[in-house]
Amino acid sequence: MAKSFIKQVAHACIFAHDLAATEAFYRDVLGIPTAFTFMRAEERIGYYLDLGARTFIEVFSKANSSFDETNQINHICLETEDMDGLLAHVRSQGVTITDKKRGVDGTWQAWMADPNGVKLEIFEYTADSLQFKPHGSVCAVNW
Numbered sequence: 001m002a003k004s005f006i007k008q009v010a011h012a013c014i015f016a017h018d019l020a021a022t023e024a025f026y027r028d029v030l031g032i033p034t035a036f037t038f039m040r041a042e043e044r045i046g047y048y049l050d051l052g053a054r055t056f057i058e059v060f061s062k063a064n065s066s067f068d069e070t071n072q073i074n075h076i077c078l079e080t081e082d083m084d085g086l087l088a089h090v091r092s093q094g095v096t097i098t099d100k101k102r103g104v105d106g107t108w109q110a111w112m113a114d115p116n117g118v119k120l121e122i123f124e125y126t127a128d129s130l131q132f133k134p135h136g137s138v139c140a141v142n143w
Contacts, residue, residue, distance in 0.1 A: 026049050034049060104142060
């Protein structure tokens with residue numbers, strides 16, 4: 001096996017129709033703080049959202065962006081340690097999220113979208129999650 005030079009995902013980048021609405025969604029609905037802002041002269045053009053552990057979501061303004069199921073990048077998966085609490089909070093903010101279900105990989109999962117249509121998968125790992133089993137395990141899918 002080749003030496004791994006990659007430590008972890010540093011960030012995922014998304015485009016936003018409305019920077020303020022997108023920032024409010026990630027801050028108020030999901031509790032993710034803004035780490036810093038990108039400015040071009042006097043114009044705010046983006047920011048970094050801090051997920052902790054050196055992982056971020058980078059957001060840039062792009063009014064004409066759109067999501068399509070055929071895009072190469074399909075979704076961002078965010079981890080929680082309190083799926084039930086997250087579901088209740090997200091719904092209390094008036095945001096639609098699916099019920100949790102046990103995925104074929106052993107995790108609890110729920111799905112939602114941000115104000116720009118970016119799909120967000122929410123994960124809660126379990127003792128059965130294949131992500132923490134020995135490498136080479138097989139996940140038999142039913143979809």
